Amino acid sequence: MNTTDPARRNRDELRALGAATAGSILDGIPVVSAVLGGAATFRVIHDRSGRSPLALAAGLAAAITAYGVVENLVDARRSELYRTSHTSPDRTTALPTSDAQMLARLQSAAVHAARRDAATHATSLDSSKKLLTNEQLWQGHPDGTATAEMPGGTTLIYRPVPVPDHNYVRHTYLLTCPGTDEPTEVHTMAGLVRLIEQAPTGPTDADTTTEPVATPGAQDEQNETGEGLGVDSSPGETELPSDTVGAQETPAPASEPSDEPLPTPQTTDAPTA
CATH class of the missing domain: 1.20.20 (F1FO ATP Synthase)
Known part of the structure; x- marks a missing residue:
């Protein structure tokens, strides 16, 4: 991090x-x-x-x-x-010379400040200073918040909340669990452990393989296409193209010659005037 x-x-x-x-x-x-x-x-x-x-x-x-x-x-x-x-001044880096550089430096400073604030004020939860006060655990963000990945897919969020009426900042810690929209505020280490243990977890061995199911409309359309081509469009058989259907039809056998004489055509003589 x-x-x-x-x-x-x-x-x-x-x-x-x-x-x-x-x-x-x-x-x-x-x-x-x-x-x-x-x-x-x-x-x-x-x-x-x-x-x-x-x-x-x-x-x-x-x-x-x-x-x-x-x-x-x-x-x-x-x-x-x-x-x-x-303070830890960085004498190797020149001062920003443009608005974009200044904004980038300010965002970087905000990220580092958020991570340090999250670790510093975590003593309200981790008074033993064994885990949450470690700055390496936190990932700062430009908006002043910081996050720390917890077991079970949960995330601990540090969020400073200004209190204008009293002119001070309240440092809050919230835990988000998988499948929940609203985070839960945490006040003690015991409460944090309890929320993590009770966090819902998704199935790990669920069978996610699915087989395609033909819809009734698609089956009717396939049957109509098969009837128009004159072939059986049952599932599992390959339909033949229309230009090959006629080519595969068996031609009718030619008629054999007959020994019977052909009938003599009858002629009618016109009457003489």
Whole structure:
């Protein structure tokens, strides 16, 4: 389903993992700086003045100040790491120069985004992250939906549904079964398994061979044609063409010569005037 280069995908995953690790470390630096700064200030003030309330107040102020300063210093670096872990720019492909190229790139981006969204939000079903959260399982589509082939000819559909009144998107998963028109919304992995097990399946060993059946109209037409040719048009016999029917008729035998004398023709004499 996914045509991404495996080597490139692995590099992207390693880069994202490294960026996430570095981001976690940067998130902890301001906290550590605040603790160390507050503790050092508390000890110095307490040793010099011997007054714990004053040392505590000074230490708290130093901790807040240290946290703010270090947070501003690491914020820019954290933002860069966040962009690195959430984006994968393709520097080998030039930017589109025409409307057709731009549209094609947008459609491709929509397909990839749909596949990633389907895998990301599948944790609402697969909280164990064992199957449905795998991006390779999904096939994205330009309309923002994604599909995953399930057993028994069923298909799991990811469909984002915008909710304008609350200004957010509801991520829904639906299962389509063979022979049904309306998909069924799925809320849990157990419900998904139950729907797949109950999905109707077509017969696998049904005999699909059929024999041609002659219709009454075709049989009557065949009989009429046979009668017109003077041959028996019963099923199973081959009809002869009309020009060969007369040729195959047996000619009548010639009459044999007779010994009887031929009759003498009678003549009538005209009367003499």
